[in-house]
Amino acid sequence: MAENFTSRAKDYSQWYNEIVEKAELAEHSEVRGCMVIKPYGFAIWEKIRDTLDKMFKDTGHSNAYFPLFIPKSYLNKEAAHVEGFAKECAVITHYRLKKSPDGNGLIVDPEAKLDEELIVRPTSETIIWNTYRKWIQSYRDLPLLINQWANVVRWEMRTRLFLRTSEFLWQEGHTAHATKEEAVEETEKMLGVYSDFAEKFMAMPVLRGTKTENERFAGAIDTYCIEALMQDGKALQAGTSHFLGQNFAKAFDVQFVTKENKSEFVWATSWGVSTRLIGALIMSHSDDKGLVLPPKLAPVQTVIIPIYKNEEQLEKISEKVQQIKKLLEKKGISVKYDDRTTHKPGWKFNEYEFKGVPVRIAIGPRDLENNTLEIARRDLLTKEITSQENIDTKIENLLTDIQSSLFNKAIKFRQENTHQTDSFVEFKELIENKGGFIYAHWDGTKETEEKIKEETKATIRCIPLNIVQENGHCIYSGKPSKQRVVFAKAY
RNA sequence: CGGGGUGUAGCGUAGCCCGGUAUCGCGCCUGGUUUGGGACCAGGAGACCGUAGGUUCGAAUCCUGCCACCCCGACCA
Numbered sequence: 001m002a003e004n005f006t007s008r009a010k011d012y013s014q015w016y017n018e019i020v021e022k023a024e025l026a027e028h029s030e031v032r033g034c035m036v037i038k039p040y041g042f043a044i045w046e047k048i049r050d051t052l053d054k055m056f057k058d059t060g061h062s063n064a065y066f067p068l069f070i071p072k073s074y075l076n077k078e079a080a081h082v083e084g085f086a087k088e089c090a091v092i093t094h095y096r097l098k099k100s101p102d103g104n105g106l107i108v109d110p111e112a113k114l115d116e117e118l119i120v121r122p123t124s125e126t127i128i129w130n131t132y133r134k135w136i137q138s139y140r141d142l143p144l145l146i147n148q149w150a151n152v153v154r155w156e157m158r159t160r161l162f163l164r165t166s167e168f169l170w171q172e173g174h175t176a177h178a179t180k181e182e183a184v185e186e187t188e189k190m191l192g193v194y195s196d197f198a199e200k201f202m203a204m205p206v207l208r209g210t211k212t213e214n215e216r217f218a219g220a221i222d223t224y225c226i227e228a229l230m231q232d233g234k235a236l237q238a239g240t241s242h243f244l245g246q247n248f249a250k251a252f253d254v255q256f257v258t259k260e261n262k263s264e265f266v267w268a269t270s271w272g273v274s275t276r277l278i279g280a281l282i283m284s285h286s287d288d289k290g291l292v293l294p295p296k297l298a299p300v301q302t303v304i305i306p307i308y309k310n311e312e313q314l315e316k317i318s319e320k321v322q323q324i325k326k327l328l329e330k331k332g333i334s335v336k337y338d339d340r341t342t343h344k345p346g347w348k349f350n351e352y353e354f355k356g357v358p359v360r361i362a363i364g365p366r367d368l369e370n371n372t373l374e375i376a377r378r379d380l381l382t383k384e385i386t387s388q389e390n391i392d393t394k395i396e397n398l399l400t401d402i403q404s405s406l407f408n409k410a411i412k413f414r415q416e417n418t419h420q421t422d423s424f425v426e427f428k429e430l431i432e433n434k435g436g437f438i439y440a441h442w443d444g445t446k447e448t449e450e451k452i453k454e455e456t457k458a459t460i461r462c463i464p465l466n467i468v469q470e471n472g473h474c475i476y477s478g479k480p481s482k483q484r485v486v487f488a489k490a491y
Numbered sequence: 492c493g494g495g496g497u498g499u500a501g502c503g504u505a506g507c508c509c510g511g512u513a514u515c516g517c518g519c520c521u522g523g524u525u526u527g528g529g530a531c532c533a534g535g536a537g538a539c540c541g542u543a544g545g546u547u548c549g550a551a552u553c554c555u556g557c558c559a560c561c562c563c564g565a566c567c568a
Contacts, residue, residue, distance in 0.1 A: 011562095013561080013562075014561085014562095017561080028559080028560070030559085032558085032559070032560090084567090087566075087567095088566080088567075123568095152568095154567070154568080156566080156567065157492065157565080157566060157567085158492095158564095158565095158566085158567090163568085164567070164568070168568075170568080217568095225568095236568090237568060238568085239568085240568070272568080273568085274568055275568095276568055307526070307527050308526070309525085309526065310526095341526095343526095343529090344525085344526050344528090344529075344530065345526065345527065345528070345529095346526085346527090346528040346529050346530085347528085347529045347530090348528095348529090349528050349529080350528070350529050351529085353528095362527070362528095364526095364527055365527090366527075367527090374527075491568090
């Protein structure tokens with residue numbers, strides 16, 4: 001399956017595309033810019049979704065569902081929001097088809113034109129805030145902490161599987177609060193949830209920060225983000241959390257009565273991560289042998305492959321495997337026993353390697369005789385013979401070790417690809433030749449950011465949280481600056 | 492949406508310049524021998540050549556439109 005697999009060094013984009021396709025994560029649909037997420041890819045998404053869903057509920061949120069279609073006029077109510085999304089909206093104009101008069105196929109029935117056109121949600125702020133108006137009367141109704149798992153559509157010009165598709169799956173949290181402080185706290189809390197998830201489950205280190213005006217969400221006062229570094233030295237925004245201020249409350253007239261019996265606009269947040277995380281996962285850990293998955297998100301954590309010469313041997317091995325499988329499952333480890341007789345062991349080894357299964361156990365007649373097993377780990381591509389004694393604890397520890405080893409490796413990669421400079425000449429050189437994150441001073445203006453982007457293609461990925469204050473001079477304009485920001489070329 | 496490229500069996504391809512319905516490999520099916528890192532032998536099935544038109548006695552091949560994908564830009568999670 002993975003013969004003639006392109007290496008990262010040869011063509012990084014092609015390497016990525018081939019992993020997605022050959023590891024059976026997703027494929028292009030018949031509709032431009034859309035993807036079919038295949039069972040193996042969707043299983044990863046389910047792991048991501050289930051883990052995050054629990055984290056959201058643990059922080060007090062409830063799930064709800066809002067409609068796919070939004071009246072066109074809603075989008076118009078928040079000025080910055082329209083500006084940001086109008087150019088990429090799919091629009092519903094009719095609600096019926098009819099037989100073509102010439103008898104060939106179907107046409108849009110001109111008599112079924114909608115009075116008010118609908119758009120397919122690019123995000124749900126507008127319809128949700130229009131609904132919240134009815135739900136919120138008093139400070140007693142606050143905070144309102146809601147999340148929804150949904151698909152959204154943004155008509156993209158250029159798409160890539162998982163990283164940018166016209167339709168994608170995501171979750172969007174939308175919360176309403178009585179005070180600004182509480183809303184900011186919520187925004188930061190959810191950013192924390194995202195960075196915990198990225199680092200502990202995806203084994204992907206992220207920078208936490210805020211966006212500059214240029215990169216901010218359409219309609220937000222502040223956009224917080226987590227930024228990860230991919231193996232090609234480009235940054236990927238992996239999640240965002242927005243402090244929306246009272247922008248949407250004012251646009252949709254969502255007011256509440258305080259304890260003091262005064263009417264005030266509520267304070268809002270929204271936050272989301274999408275199927276893009278799967279792209280991030282692929283580009284964080286995978287290698288020239290294919291996908292590498294962190295144990296905590298791998299649909300199959302351990303695969304067991306029998307090696308045998310005849311039916312009788314297979315039977316004996318299978319018996320043993322069932323015992324081992326039970327032991328492992330008791331520890332909460334997901335196990336797949338691949339006893340297909342249609343493929344040889346070597347073929348299976350390669351298949352699971354390509355699909356990124358963290359641990360592989362091989363068991364043959366020699367192992368039955370010696371009470372041993374061959375254990376191979378995907379991340380380091382090493383294998384060893386070990387006794388069957390305490391196999392459940394061994395595998396459990398091995399999975400833990402792989403999880404942290406992947407994270408450490410990614411941290412190391414990020415360290416090696418993070419630079420600091422005070423010279424624009426060196427900055428350009430770093431961006432051009434090395435990529436990665438670059439910490440540099442910036443004068444805080446939109447103009448400078450745009451000029452730097454024009455000249456180097458690098459953008460400000462974030463203004464890191466908790467960064468030391470340090471007086472310096474903007475790398476481009478020379479004007480004074482109080483702290484460094486992070487630049488990189490981005491996805 | 493602009494510039495460049497590609498589209499032939501499930502996948503990768505030859506053929507296209509110089510028109511005569513298609514090559515090879517992998518995979519698939521059947522039988523046998525195999526099984527500790529992508530097995531071997533024998534036989535077999537599978538393609539209206541992306542799509543719609545045009546030129547022609549005849550089009551994978553020449554011409555035009557459209558569609559999809561890839562790369563580079565602008566835009567974006």
